[in-house]
Amino acid sequence: MQFRFIAAVGATALAVSLAGCSTSDAGEGASDDIELRMTMWSSNPDHLALFDEIADDYMADHPEVTSIEFESLTLDQLDTVLTTGITAGDAPDLTWLPVESSAEYIAAGALLDAAPVLESTEGYDYDDLVPALQERWRDGDAQYGVPFSTGALVMYYNADLYADAGVKSPADLIAEGDWTWESFREISKELTDATGVPGYVVNDFDFKNWTRLVPLFYAYGGSPWNDDATACTADSPEMQDAFELFNGMVFDDGSSPVPGQQVDFWGGQAGATSSFLSSNALLQDATYEWGIVPMPSGPAGDTQALGQAAIAALAAGDNHEAALDFLAFLTNAENAARLAQFFPPARESLLTTDVLVGSSTILTPELVQPIIDATLSSGRIFPVAENNAAVADALNSSLDEFVYVPDADLGEALGNVCAAIDPLL
CATH class of the missing domain: 3.40.190.10 (Periplasmic binding protein-like II)
Incomplete structure (x- = not known):
């Protein structure tokens, strides 16, 4: 925002x-x-x-x-x-x-x-x-x-795209007990290579809304600031690992849109997206089979973002x-x-x-049970800062300038992010 x-x-x-x-x-x-x-x-x-x-x-x-x-x-x-x-x-x-x-x-x-x-x-x-x-x-x-x-941000996926491409779907990975961000990155690249369609687009993001990446942060044990919102932690090793995966999908694999590229999952233009339950209304007239699964887990385990x-x-x-x-x-x-x-x-x-x-x-x-489970057990509410307006503006701007770029040195880039938001916390 x-x-x-x-x-x-x-x-x-x-x-x-x-x-x-x-x-x-x-x-x-x-x-x-x-x-x-x-x-x-x-x-x-x-x-x-x-x-x-x-x-x-x-x-x-x-x-x-x-x-x-x-x-x-x-x-x-x-x-x-x-x-x-x-x-x-x-x-x-x-x-x-x-x-x-x-x-x-x-x-x-x-x-x-x-x-x-x-x-x-x-x-x-x-x-x-x-x-x-x-x-x-x-x-x-x-x-x-x-x-x-x-509610938790959950993953919607286009089951027909995965089936037509002969690529495992998110539901398949869950059935195999391998539902992680790393495995999701792999099938996203496979889908893109097979179809030319992005494997994953972050809904309501457009590289301007940092909150939509919180599921990835939590899965890696990261957050842009500490629990009481007094100090920046965006430059932590956990956050660096999370951004390495995300930037890898965007700039190395081509399985997620680059800045400025418009992709509409709801119109059938991507394999998967992350959004809230309220988005199900956008699928009322969908011409493809679709499903909902929890967001992938990571090194920090299964912590869903609420x-x-x-x-x-x-x-x-x-x-x-x-x-x-x-x-x-x-x-x-x-x-x-x-x-x-x-x-x-x-x-x-x-x-x-x-x-x-x-x-x-x-x-x-079956579709809504993961949302209930996340809300009552594995869920964690988005990070909140008292000076949220200024912090969010500085965080989004610094991520855009330093992090969402090809070949970013993420150690240095995330240090610059903390330099931008630390004085505001």
Whole structure:
């Protein structure tokens, strides 16, 4: 992600601008004719239709809320839209937030504590929220966002391409007990050599979104910074090994696209990609057989990377009481189950194959079980830094300049990456 706006104004300015936006400062709006706004980074018609249905159900029982508008934007626009709206006094009431932004927004005082409303809402079952999956959003007894989507990055693969090329598929390697990044690299090159099609494309990456490489980092025991996000570890031997494999696929094997090369797995142009469960909607009209498997293991074992997004109420919004009440409604057990066909829930009672498959015509219990296993056992949430906007911008920029290049001296290159991000941690 590119957080250009926050990086430009600086984290200090953000904190100062938000410090005054406490619950007592923002207006509650009129007692009726409340209009709620929520930003989200999906424009998928099925996602939007479901959120509209939930909003209609809420308004039917809350006549004081006359409209709920969902504003679609892209993830790389999110911080610009939110901070510009806050500065202009036109902030939305609620928003999706990626877990990478959790610490930064909480520290800046930008989010409302939802815990009192959630705990007092009849039938909400606050204790059903899996504690380990709430950690990034809780500070003491306060809860500043409710994860509505917590799921592992998984690997989708085009079974027909592997079969037609006579190359082992990811499922075949799993059956042989050899599902590692090294073995995946081998079959990716074999597929590319046989068909001319890239064996692997990282979805939603385009060499600008470092988080999409986290499964590879974790498999090798690496991370761009230490556990408390105080020091860079991007130059560790583990990270160097991970990037050697990735750069090898891109620049040596030709089995993964080079920077600037556009490849669409969903359109049948690659053997495999890594993405979230919500991407299954892109395969609704697929003309090829496909499957889902966990991401490969590595020297550090099988540690799946969990992405997470939460719904949060903004302190700068105008309708605190209604926003928090709608947040509780959106994330209650019933609606979390409705959303689960696209977004893996963080409720213990809902992490079942029946719920995740739901009414989907393309998902099966066998396809979603790896996601449940990763969420409850082998999963680890993405790294989070408090100064995330500036850190992410510097990390993406330095990786682009020093690492994602042919014949990179990775020892030197990753040292340059740490030089760029260490002062920001």
